[in-house]
Amino acid sequence: MVNADNKYEVQPMFIEPLFRTNLASAISEEQIEYLKNIKMVGNQVNLISEDLYIFEDPKLESIKKAVQATLDVYASSIMGIKQKLHVTQSWVLRNDPGKGMHGHSHSNSIVYGSFYFADLPKPSAKMIFHRHSGYQQLEFTYDPEKQNLYNTKINVVEPESQELVLFSSRLQHYVEENTSSLPRFSIAFNSFVRGKIGDFRDVSELIL
DSSP, X not given: OOOTTSOOOOOOOSOOOEEEEEOGXXXXXXXXXXXXXXXXXXXXXXXXXXXSBGGGSGGGHHHHHHHXXXXXXXXXXXXXXXXXXXXXXXEEEEEOTTOOEEEEOOTTOSEEEEEOOSOOOSSOOOEEEESOSSOOSOXXXXXGGGOOTTTOSEEEEOOOTTEEEEEEXXXXXXXXXXXXXXXXXXXXXXXXXXXXXXXXXXXXXEEX
């Protein structure tokens, strides 16, 4: 029988990584101004670049290379896989004052990235991650004083200027309303692997 006097151990399982690194050295003031003035179109509540493959733009080559180098580290050191992650679609987002981003995850992508290339407004508007992505049969209310890794429903991330954030594309997340008087910019991108996954003899081989 376990009671308050018994010793016990709790081990975390299936932890989700959130990878953060600063890429200030990979971007110039000229690139920042170029990205701020790129053509934007409506995207539900915020704005999105008309070009949805911005890393194909030669003007952004240094950023593309830095992002790829970071994805290489993530694939090798965090995921522990032999394949490389490559950016698929990439775009600019702008959240004007009073605008946020609805809850969503990213289809047809393994790792999602968000690069805050410009100075972030204050407050910066946090990213909110939800534990669950859909309907739950049971919903418990826990004691706020006992909130922990195992029962929390959300995780909150406050990004920093020139920071690149990587996380699993399946994670449900949204962005708080921009309560500052300045726009909030970021580059977003999806990624997928190239090459062979699975096993030939196990008839699970897939060549991408």
